[in-house]
Amino acid sequence: MEIKELKGLAVANSIKEQIVSKVKRLKANGVNPCVAILRVGDNPDDMAYENGATKRMAGMEIDVKHITLDGDISEENCLDAIEKLNRDETVHGVLILMPLPKHIREDAVRKALSPEKDIDGITSANMARLFMQREGMVPCTPKGVVELLKYYEIPLQGKRVLIIGRSLIVGKPLALMLLNENATVTIAHSRTENLSKLSSEFDIVVCAIGKARFLTKEFVKDGAVIIDVGINPTPDGGITGDVEYETVSKKASAITPVPGGVGSVTTTILAKQLVETCERQYLK
Ligand code: NDP
Numbered sequence: 001m002e003i004k005e006l007k008g009l010a011v012a013n014s015i016k017e018q019i020v021s022k023v024k025r026l027k028a029n030g031v032n033p034c035v036a037i038l039r040v041g042d043n044p045d046d047m048a049y050e051n052g053a054t055k056r057m058a059g060m061e062i063d064v065k066h067i068t069l070d071g072d073i074s075e076e077n078c079l080d081a082i083e084k085l086n087r088d089e090t091v092h093g094v095l096i097l098m099p100l101p102k103h104i105r106e107d108a109v110r111k112a113l114s115p116e117k118d119i120d121g122i123t124s125a126n127m128a129r130l131f132m133q134r135e136g137m138v139p140c141t142p143k144g145v146v147e148l149l150k151y152y153e154i155p156l157q158g159k160r161v162l163i164i165g166r167s168l169i170v171g172k173p174l175a176l177m178l179l180n181e182n183a184t185v186t187i188a189h190s191r192t193e194n195l196s197k198l199s200s201e202f203d204i205v206v207c208a209i210g211k212a213r214f215l216t217k218e219f220v221k222d223g224a225v226i227i228d229v230g231i232n233p234t235p236d237g238g239i240t241g242d243v244e245y246e247t248v249s250k251k252a253s254a255i256t257p258v259p260g261g262v263g264s265v266t267t268t269i270l271a272k273q274l275v276e277t278c279e280r281q282y283l284k
Contacts, residue, residue, distance in 0.1 A: 003250075003252060003253060003254065003255065004253065004254040004255075005249075005254075005255065005256075005257055006148060006152050006225075006254050006255065006257075006261060007256075007260055008144070008148060008256065008261045009260065010151070011148045011152075011264075011268075012056075012265050012267075012268040014151060015268045016059070016060060016271075018272075019060050019062075019268070019271050019272055019275055020060055020061065022276075022279065023061050023275060026275065026278050026282065026283070027061070029282060029283060031282045031283075032063060033092055033093075033274055033275055033278050034062070034063040034064070034092055034093075035057060035062060035063070035064055035065070035091070035093045035094070035095060035119065035274050036064075036065040036085050036088070036093070036095070037050050037053060037054070037064060037066055037067065037095045037097065038095070038096045038097065039066070039067070039097045040069045040070075040071060040078060040097070040101055040104065041069075041070070041071030041101055042068075045233075046097040050097065052267065053267045053270065054066075056268065056271070057267070057271060060271050062271055062274065062275075065091060067085065069081060071101055072101075073104075074103075075103065075108060078100075078104050078109070079108060079112045082094070082096070082109065085113075085117065086112075086114040091117065092117065092274060092277060092278045092281070093118075093274040093277055094114075094117045094118070094119065095119060095120050095270060096113065096120070096122065098122070110122050111123070115136075115137075116281070118137055119137055119140075119270055119273040119274050119277060120137070120140050120270060120273075121137045121138040121139040121140070121143075121173065121273075122139065126138065127168075127173070130173055130176050130177070131176060133180055137273045137277065138177065139168075139169050140266045140267075140269040140270045140273070141229060141269075142170055142171075142173045142177055143173075143177065143273075144265035144266045144269045145174055145177075145206060145229065145262055146174070146177050146178065148227070148256065148261075148262060149225075154204070154225055154254065156178060156181040156182065156183045156204075157181065157182040158182060158183070158184065159183050159184065159203045159204055160184045160186070160203050160204070161183045161184065161186070161202065161203070161204040161205075161206065162199055162202040162204070162205045163175055163178070163186070163206045164187075164188045164189070164192075164207045164208065164209055164215070164242075165187075165189065165206075165207070165209045165210075166188075170208040170229055171187060171189075171208055172187075174206060174208070175187050183204075190209075196216075196218045196219045199219040200218065200220060200221045201221065202221065202224060203221075203225065204224065204226075204227070205220065205224055205225070205226050205227070206227040206229060207226070207227070207229060207242040208229035208230060208242065209242050210231075210232060211242055212232035212234070212240050212241075212242065213240060213241070213243065213244040214230075214242050214244075215228070215242055215243040215244060215248060216244045216247060216248065217244070217247040217248050217250070217251050219248075220251045221251070223251075223252070223253040224251070224253065225252065225253060225254045226248055226249075226256070227255075227256050227262065228245075228257075228258050228261060230242030230243070230258065231258065231263060240258060241257075241261070242258075243255070245258070
């Protein structure tokens with residue numbers, strides 16, 4: 001069986017074309033799309049993500065404003081910084097790098113951010129819209145998974161999909177998005193029993209747990225589509241996914257690599273949601 005590698009860059013580039021033309025149109029109407037990236041502390045993973053996102057935004061002529069707060073900043077001052085971004089008319093979208101230091105309550109941050117600037121879909125208002133199948137901004141990584149599956153024309157309607165991981169940022173929103181695509185969705189997590197047996201019954205398996213090379217060939221049925229969301233650091237400074245690529249790719253019909261898979265689409269979705277919120281506000 002010929003196995004298909006589902007590369008993220010092709011997906012990102014196809015979306016990028018639409019974004020670039022939308023940015024041109026916005027600029028012609030006097031709107032200069034700008035995203036603020038708010039980082040608390042100097043976690044190297046956050047900094048690497050911020051650098052990558054900045055380069056990608058620059059490639060689409062989108063401005064980036066960097067707000068960097070000390071790791072020991074009080075919750076109150078962090079919320080003030082968010083409030084300031086809500087009021088800043090030159091900023092159209094805000095990306096808050098998570099997880100935040102433990103002394104800052106993520107719930108308070110989610111509440112503080114204006115839903116109109118919430119381009120990563122973290123606020124309750126945008127989550128509720130997703131839940132109710134209304135238009136709104138959604139978390140970028142699961143949206144990237146859906147865009148990737150659509151780009152490679154992997155049928156979702158009526159298909160049985162297993163999502164391993166139930167976080168607020170990946171697993172849960174992805175389940176709702178796939179449900180909206182008429183897939184039949186099951187969610188597994190750390191308490192799921194006989195996961196390898198369960199997993200080997202599914203047409204499509206998405207793994208988003210943050211455990212390097214966890215998903216081995218025993219979890220996979222012949223011909224399944226495997227989507228690896230995991231990003232795990234390797235001792236040599238690289239990254240690896242949640243899937244044991246070498247063995248699983250021999251059984252799967254299609255699989256995303258890490259790096260070069262889902263992660264390559266995320267920032268482009270962020271840019272897409274940024275220009276869409278600009279359009280809603282300024283090009284009615
Ligand atoms: P979280 O730690 O928030 O959630 C992990 C989930 O995996 C939990 O639901 C947990 O279950 C489940 N889990 C953990 N261990 C197991 C296990 N042994 N068997 C079954 N389920 C398990 O992680 P995130 O959702 O934030 O991220 C998941 C991965 O995706 C990480 O590697 C992260 O780096 C990556 N990621 C990639 C992005 C991208 O752009 N490509 C963006 C965001 C994340 P339980 O709820 O029971 O604890």
